[in-house]
Amino acid sequence: MNRGGLLVAGTTSDAGKSVVTAGICRWLVRQGVKVAPFKGQNMSLNSFVTREGAEIGRAQAMQAQAARVEPTALMNPVLLKPGSDRSSQVVLMGKPVGEMSARGYHGSRQEALLDTVVGCLEELRGSHDAVICEGAGSPAEINLRRTDIVNMGVARAARLPVLVVGDIDRGGVFASFFGTTALLAPEDQELLAGYVVNKFRGDVTLLEPGLDMLKSLTGRATYGVLPYQHGLGIDEEDGLRVSLRGAVRESVVAPPAGEDVLRVAVCAVPLMSNFTDVDALAAEPGVVVRFVDRAEELVDADLVVVPGTRGTVKALEWLRERGLAEALVRRAAEGRPVLGICGGFQVLGERIEDEVESRAGVVDGLGLLPVRVRFAAEKTLARPVGEALGAYVEGYEIHHGVADVLGGEAFLDGCRVGSVWGTHWHGSLESDDFRRAFLREVAAAAGRRFVPAPDTSFAALREEQLDRLGDLIERHADTDALWRLIEGGAPAGLPFVPPGAPS
Template identity: 90%
Template sequence: MSGAKLGGGLLVAGTTSDAGKSVVTAGICRWLARQGVKVAPFKAQNMSLNSFVTREGAEIGRAQAMQAQAARVEPTALMNPVLLKPGSDRSSQVVLLGKPVGEMSARGYHGGRQEQLLGIVTDCLEQLRGTYDAVICEGAGSPAEINLRRTDIVNMGIARAARFPVVVVGDIDRGGVFASFFGTTALLSPQDQSLIAGYMVNKFRGDVSLLEPGMEMLRGLTGRATYGVLPFRHGLGIDEEDGLRVSLRGAVRESVVAPPVGEDVLRVAVCAVPLMSNFTDVDALAAEPGVVVRFVDRAEELADADLVVVPGTRGTVKALEWLRERGLADALLRRAAEGRPVLGICGGFQVLGEHIEDEVESRAGSVDGLGLLPVRIRFEREKTLERPSGTALGEAVDGYEIHHGVAEVLGGEPFLDGCRVGSVWGTHWHGSLESDGFRRAFLREVAAAAGRRFVPSPDTSFSSLREEQLDLLGDLIEEHADTRALLRLIESGAPADLPFLPPGAP
């Protein structure tokens, strides 16, 4: 490992949510992997509806799965031991070591289990440290959430337990980055401040020399260095924890692949249902030249769509009510009657069925679905977590399943353990569109049904695009961060002489 000791590590924190922690963590992992370092990502606690199933059947955040890919290692439950999946504004499903253990309110979660959870996450981290040369941890939100510090297991709580140095990332595109760096540090206790090694500026536009006086003043005020200024780049996000971003679309449109093929464009509308999960399923569609993907919440926005996708959701019954309230359900029924393509994935598949029995997720009991597919759904307490493989449209397909609803398929044409009736498809398989041959065959059928002359590119490889993106993140760190200083932090920890900034939090 280029001189770093076994079991070294670093925690990447942020001044805010969406400051760039996930991207910086993935970039550091890819940069280290290129140097021959055996590195693993780690996030003690993640709150996200965007999840993934590992080969051992554990559910973890998709961001950690992509960070593992950046590190060129297989993702495991050790890399994200606690996953919180919101089911409302006040409660979440708690997934512990890859398996759901129940629903809990925010007050209940922060009220009594933190000591036990801290023991679990530190044990996972120690297992990774015993296996890998370096572990790059990602924090959550901000380490200066002083109202939650007593129960924190993902920011300074895990950093202090592991004695890991912390680099704080700030999004300068939002403004106020120097105040955010200073304020984040000053709010922390002396013990926590002793681990804040320095800062990293993210999303900078312009001449870096103009920023240098501010970084020197910041060093004078805090005694801490800035470890890099990362330039703004479109399309460099990895799979988002939440939000409505198509992760690869920006990069693809900036000539990662050839211009659109054929004489036409396919327009894909994704219904932005409540508690939407695994919306990254449509990334592979957006990666195709000539395919335009947008998220919609009004019935009229389906009018010009060649394909409508009803994505996964943590609230199937709530999504069904939302579709009906907004007139989207009627629009989907009209589309099906006209033979215009609709694809339902996981919760979206369940919505398209005839009937739902739910005493688990919504506890709504018996609910009529849209009736577009001959399927009956029964929610079970045990969650299905699988990595299926199969064939569809004459092509090999891989996917992953994350759902409580069990489908009884009563008719139609078999389709990825779901079914197809005319131009309406439904499946529980997430990630199926990442299989290149199947995606092309599916888009050819969509184009034919929509009367388009669209031809999918034979050269688009989703896995290659993903690798190119991760390499771009590694380039960002290698070219714009102080990599020697980062290696010293990973090897030796935070400098011993870091000053304390009053007032500090208790």
């Protein structure tokens, strides 16, 4: 017999589905409920490797941490990793199965994929008290409804009640709630139980007349009004939507432990992946992290990070077009620190041979590290552990490129030459002792009187953030009504809302 479940949908992308899903998971597990997260299909360049070697979205790994369970491929059976505006790598049950155009993906295999998605969901529901599912985009993407395996398609197949989250900070939230409801078919509307308002600022009593009118128009309640909160540093889903000019993951600097701050510039390369690697740097007191796309923005940086990317050759071309490649070469010659991670590591090498990702053949790298890279058809997915700079390190690997290291000083699976480091390991900077040792090396090379804080624990900071999400639900949502929804399904007798009903 299936146990409790709920699907958290949104009026738009970035409405707050991931935050609400993680918050509900943390609230439930603190009540003693055995809960798991789930997202049938995820489109993201930020991914994670589970202990069994499966690749899933980082958002689901974060939600699993919120639920205090080990992430598995069951929690994200389909992952799409964009390689261009029109094509993505399809990762099924944690393993890549090919590259497909958007038209080809939506035009084939959807029935089989829906069976896989629902089967994974039912397996999770059989072993947990509740499964909190996250939708994607909007459930009212009527052009995609026939092939939907993540929103109302999975909700209807598994008879899940649905909450729709709306970001009131963007404006138009009532129209978005009503329009989303009205565009759904009657069978889908039967499962849409109500709404959650996200990012509200001000006096909630001023909002209540609108919530009452929304209920009179749709027959559906609002299950919570969540206030706007700064600094909820959860993992982003989609690297393609990073705003280079916005304050994207620009760290708020706590007072440094030493005399100086340390300034980190991250090259915002195309198809940037796993940019969450620099979160641990931003968590350090006295470290400022910013994303850049111009050569002049590297001038005052103490450390430049070239991050992972789904398009290594494309990133290399982009760096050259913008003068960033030349600036990186100058930095290396001057002994100023540079760190390349995964695709960024490959860019720093001597040569790239790629007949898999870009099919560009042999391409010269920046030549800052004695490394030659050959792209293999099989993707490396691993959870390595090791030691570097005298400290224990954990990481994870997601790459097609196989690096042949020809010299330099050993550094994780890569190498170091002077003040230039390269590795395929994502997540290594989350290892506290290693991060501190690395920052001491960077500060020395940069001539900064920067001292890493001795007691910063990235894992503890992440737990604090997840607890804040749980508090958000516990304090500002109708948790009794939420639990009735999770346990009993959508209320019976919800009315059908035809388009244009308010007039």
